[in-house]
Amino acid sequence: MQDVTATYYFRPRADTTPEQAAQAIVEEETTGTWTDITTTTEYVRRLDGEVLALEPSGNGYVTQVRYPAEIFEAGNVPQYLSVIAGNLFGLGRLEAVRLLDVDFPESLVPFKGPKFGLEGVRKLIGTTDRPHVGTIIKPKVGLNPKDTAEVAYRAAIGGVDLIKDDETLTDQTFCPLDERLQAVMERLDEAKEETGRQVLYAVNISARADEIVARAEHALDLGANMLMIDVITCGFTALQALAEAPSVKVPIHVHRTMHGAITRNPEHGIAMRPIARIVRMLGGDQLHTGTVSGKMSHDVSELKGDNLALTEPYFGLEPTFPVASGGLHPGKVAAEIENLGTNIVLQAGGGIHGHPEGTEAGARAMRQAVDAFMQGISAEEYAKEHYELARALEKWGNR
Numbered sequence: 001m002q003d004v005t006a007t008y009y010f011r012p013r014a015d016t017t018p019e020q021a022a023q024a025i026v027e028e029e030t031t032g033t034w035t036d037i038t039t040t041t042e043y044v045r046r047l048d049g050e051v052l053a054l055e056p057s058g059n060g061y062v063t064q065v066r067y068p069a070e071i072f073e074a075g076n077v078p079q080y081l082s083v084i085a086g087n088l089f090g091l092g093r094l095e096a097v098r099l100l101d102v103d104f105p106e107s108l109v110p111f112k113g114p115k116f117g118l119e120g121v122r123k124l125i126g127t128t129d130r131p132h133v134g135t136i137i138k139p140k141v142g143l144n145p146k147d148t149a150e151v152a153y154r155a156a157i158g159g160v161d162l163i164k165d166d167e168t169l170t171d172q173t174f175c176p177l178d179e180r181l182q183a184v185m186e187r188l189d190e191a192k193e194e195t196g197r198q199v200l201y202a203v204n205i206s207a208r209a210d211e212i213v214a215r216a217e218h219a220l221d222l223g224a225n226m227l228m229i230d231v232i233t234c235g236f237t238a239l240q241a242l243a244e245a246p247s248v249k250v251p252i253h254v255h256r257t258m259h260g261a262i263t264r265n266p267e268h269g270i271a272m273r274p275i276a277r278i279v280r281m282l283g284g285d286q287l288h289t290g291t292v293s294g295k296m297s298h299d300v301s302e303l304k305g306d307n308l309a310l311t312e313p314y315f316g317l318e319p320t321f322p323v324a325s326g327g328l329h330p331g332k333v334a335a336e337i338e339n340l341g342t343n344i345v346l347q348a349g350g351g352i353h354g355h356p357e358g359t360e361a362g363a364r365a366m367r368q369a370v371d372a373f374m375q376g377i378s379a380e381e382y383a384k385e386h387y388e389l390a391r392a393l394e395k396w397g398n399r
């Protein structure tokens with residue numbers, strides 16, 4: 001397809017037929033408006049949209065529509081979104097509408113994608129096939145730089161591959177970014193001397209758009225080996241600016257805080273799928289897409305498709321490493337890997353720092369749960385000879 005196709009679920013208002021509703025979407029987003037107009041000339045007609053398919057689904061309908069590629073400005077993602085996910089959400093003739101997926105032609109994917117991606121991050125850590133284990137420093141706010149670094153050190157000694165800031169921690173006075181980053185990197189160097197393993201630390205540089213690249217460069221000067229961005233609150237182009245900056249030579253970890261306002265309602269909003277595609281196009285090396293068993297609301301079949309969108313061949317772009325996070329602990333590891341496969345970053349905040357014997361033991365327990373799965377042994381069985389895992393299962397159970 002040379003053009004863009006988008007798939008929507010919708011429920012029409014009582015006085016509107018499904019055909020009229022689908023047509024209202026394509027007209028609003030292409031050449032039409034609510035009434036006939038006198039300014040449409042013949043040459044404009046080639047930019048009309050088209051309803052390609054329409055069928056009943058659940059309480060409403062699913063439609064696939066075609067938007068001519070020419071109405072898009074290549075490379076301008078805010079403009080893409082204004083078409084595929086713009087005014088249509090407010091149309092009164094639709095009681096609810098949800099963008100499920102979008103398919104762009106190659107001409108509209110002039111992006112370079114992830115600089116590292118799944119394989120690049122694996123190379124940095126030195127893994128080939130096992131899931132990565134990450135931790136979010138908890139409490140999410142409050143610790144000073146020294147204590148943050150101590151928690152990071154403990155997690156690194158315990159065996160995590162990745163340590164990250166939480167989404168609300170940026171550069172507040174209780175834990176200034178410079179001090180925190182320097183302290184954490186120093187302690188991670190210390191851990192490396194002891195274990196020989198380099199651990200990534202994703203420092204959250206989320207900030208106003210016109211400052212984010214400078215903040216990233218400053219963090220890199222201070223030794224950052226990974227950057228983190230809250231992509232929905234910062235905006236997609238903030239990610240693009242970071243990923244495309246020649247000075248940014250470390251992977252970018254993408255958190256999706258606020259996505260629930262957009263993705264969660266099964267009848268209205270934007271599914272995670274288009275967001276995942278856009279984050280990959282714009283250069284996110286790792287992206288949160290959710291868990292099958294964690295604390296955040298989730299839909300397993302959508303999640304599997306979202307992770308596929310991050311990893312399947314797509315115009316030669318590197319795959320983005322999917323991240324499962326939110327309410328995970330060692331007892332949940334097997335279910336996550338069974339459903340999501342081994343190309344996954346499994347993150348635990350509470351599930352590591354809540355271990356009865358502390359962060360280091362918590363990190364060991366998570367790694368042991370992954371090792372057990374990779375060896376085809378149940379967590380319960382493995383726990384018989386792995387004390388930290390046993391303690392974790394005792395506290396949280398094995399599911």
Ligand SMILES: O=C(COP(=O)(O)O)[C@H](O)[C@H](O)COP(=O)(O)O
Binds near residue numbers: 288289
């Ligand atoms: O801090 C956490 C999880 O902490 P914990 O491990 O203590 O629950 C993340 O912000 C959530 O994963 C976000 O959810 P999502 O990944 O779905 O965006």
Ligand SMILES: [Mg+2]
Binds near residue numbers: 136166
């Ligand atoms: Mg968080």
